[in-house]
Amino acid sequence: MSFADERQAIEARLAANFDALPVKYENQRFEMPPSGGFAAVKIRPGGGRQVSTGSRPLHRYIGDIVIDVFMPENMGTASPRTYADAIEAIFRRAQFSAGNSGTITCKTPAITDVDAADGWFQMSVTIPYQRDRIF
Secondary structure, rough: HHHHHHHHOHHHHHHHHOOOHHHEOOOOOOOOOOOOOOEEEEEEEEEEOOOOOOOOOEEEEEEEEEEEEEEOOOOHHHHHHHHHHHHHHHOOOOEEEOOOOOOEEOOOOEEEEEEOOOEEEEEEEEEEEEEEEEE
16 A cells, blocks of 8 residues: 555645645546646656565655646746745655655755646646655
């Protein structure tokens, strides 16, 4: 259950610390806001490997948390950058867990302007992380 607990820990951290915009979580029903903006969360697991031996070996998983900030286009980048700064502060160098997730350690976030499409300007905040779990 550690991958499910990983998702729960990441989503719970965001929900507890960010209420500035409605948040769309992966594969969950979401009513698009009529105006304003919203954020969308994606958890992108990467590789995994065993990093110690013995009767209770440590396993390390890496990945990226990607939080896209969507704002109506043609309104500039000040607002999405302000939201990106808030998201960065929530995850930068943070350590947390939930259930059997193991310890999730976030690294330095980066932002990317994705540009506008379908009336929305998109800016992505990418947070690399590692998750350590003893089995």
